[in-house]
Amino acid sequence: MPAPSPSTDTPTPATTTVVAHHRYGPPEVLVAERAPMPVAGADEVVLAVEAVAVSRAEAAFRAARPAVARLATGLLRPRRPVLGGDVGGRVLAVGAGVTHLRPGDRVLAQTGIAMGGYARHLRAPATAVLPVPDGVPTPEAVALAEGGSTALPFVRDHARVRPGTRLLVNGASGAVGAAAVQLAAHLGAEVTGVCSTDHVELVRSLGAASVVDRTRTPLEALAGPYDVVLNAVGTSSFRRCRHLLAPGGSYLTTVPGAGILVRTALRPVLRGPLLRGPLGGRTAAIAFTGLRPAADRLADVRHLLDLAAAGAVRGVVDRTWPLEEAAAAHAYVDTGRKAGTVLLLP
Numbered sequence: 029m030p031a032p033s034p035s036t037d038t039p040t041p042a043t044t045t046v047v048a049h050h051r052y053g054p055p056e057v058l059v060a061e062r063a064p065m066p067v068a069g070a071d072e073v074v075l076a077v078e079a080v081a082v083s084r085a086e087a088a089f090r091a092a093r094p095a096v097a098r099l100a101t102g103l104l105r106p107r108r109p110v111l112g113g114d115v116g117g118r119v120l121a122v123g124a125g126v127t128h129l130r131p132g133d134r135v136l137a138q139t140g141i142a143m144g145g146y147a148r149h150l151r152a153p154a155t156a157v158l159p160v161p162d163g164v165p166t167p168e169a170v171a172l173a174e175g176g177s178t179a180l181p182f183v184r185d186h187a188r189v190r191p192g193t194r195l196l197v198n199g200a201s202g203a204v205g206a207a208a209v210q211l212a213a214h215l216g217a218e219v220t221g222v223c224s225t226d227h228v229e230l231v232r233s234l235g236a237a238s239v240v241d242r243t244r245t246p247l248e249a250l251a252g253p254y255d256v257v258l259n260a261v262g263t264s265s266f267r268r269c270r271h272l273l274a275p276g277g278s279y280l281t282t283v284p285g286a287g288i289l290v291r292t293a294l295r296p297v298l299r300g301p302l303l304r305g306p307l308g309g310r311t312a313a314i315a316f317t318g319l320r321p322a323a324d325r326l327a328d329v330r331h332l333l334d335l336a337a338a339g340a341v342r343g344v345v346d347r348t349w350p351l352e353e354a355a356a357a358h359a360y361v362d363t364g365r366k367a368g369t370v371l372l373l374p
């Protein structure tokens with residue numbers, strides 16, 4: 029095993045702090061504990077973590093909600109007790125086989141299902157780590173990666189947004205929605221964002237041409253037509269949105285619900301020549317962006333960071349907490365009212 033290269037003359041501590049959950053439940057199951065200081069293997073790096081996102085998915089994993097999530101996270105207890113998949117920080121040490129990163133580099137790591145980011149130090153495969161461009165603050169880079177790595181495939185690949193595409197984003201102030209509004213506007217779409225009163229100005233500032241305050245105007249009262257409705261937060265079904273769609277339009281959702289998996293499977297048939305006429309070709313689909321190959325996800329994060337460096341998009345940071353207060357951060361995420369991304373700052 030090759031020795032890691034130390035970054036500074038300061039002696040490396042023997043232990044670090046992580047926040048773990050050893051059982052499923054409310055935010056209080058998250059506890060700070062000591063763990064051995066990670067050591068970089070040949071193709072790995074060790075980071076000093078500076079910011080880590082607290083996502084809706086992680087809050088759901090912690091609570092095992094819905095219960096079927098246990099199939100992925102562990103039937104009786106969490107298989108991976110330390111959550112945190114979108115991490116920003118500085119490289120502390122690199123393994124002998126790592127050539128594109130050096131100690132001191134400011135980086136972003138996407139550890140995916142391996143998690144481990146709720147920690148002061150993180151060991152990650154070098155292939156999951158990217159330099160953060162100058163001019164993009166680390167917390168914003170983490171926020172952009174969290175929302176953008178879902179929003180980008182939805183906007184680019186599933187909605188196929190082009191100049192002039194009429195796009196409605198429900199949940200426009202959430203992590204995914206905020207990134208989707210910006211990416212679609214950058215691609216030339218005519219974006220309408222739906223959010224509550226508190227977030228109207230935020231969504232407008234992200235590039236939405238018009239903003240609907242959902243507390244005053246329900247989706248049922250809107251007329252459209254939109255080429256695409258992106259349901260970023262799962263609070264509006266296809267049934268509620270069908271009247272908003274132009275002929276041939278698509279309803280896309282990030283959240284599984286009754287019927288959407290069937291509709292997704294039937295989409296090619298409904299778009300086919302037999303049914304397109306009578307049904308207007310309006311279809312609905314879900315996509316699971318986290319299931320894409322890690323290399324594709326990382327290429328997307330690289331693209332998002334390049335866009336951020338060019339000033340085309342930005343990461344939206346809501347509230348931040350120290351690492352040890354992860355339970356408070358989770359309680360806030362559980363409200364379903366965060367705007368953009370919640371971060372832990374170790």
Ligand SMILES: NC(=O)c1ccc[n+]([C@@H]2O[C@H](COP(=O)([O-])OP(=O)(O)OC[C@H]3O[C@@H](n4cnc5c(N)ncnc54)[C@H](OP(=O)(O)O)[C@@H]3O)[C@@H](O)[C@H]2O)c1
Pocket residue numbers: 083084085175178198199200201202203204205222223224225226227242260261262263281282283315316317318361364365366367368
């Ligand atoms: N399919 C995938 O691959 C994938 C990947 C990542 C995430 N997801 C899922 O995508 C969903 C969104 O994630 P996120 O991180 O963007 O969520 P989020 O940041 O927690 O979204 C919060 C926003 O939702 C809005 N909201 C709350 N209740 C609402 C309602 N009744 N109607 C309309 N908007 C409402 C709130 O905005 P206002 O108060 O301003 O309305 C709030 O700002 C989550 O369920 C997550 O699990 C799916």
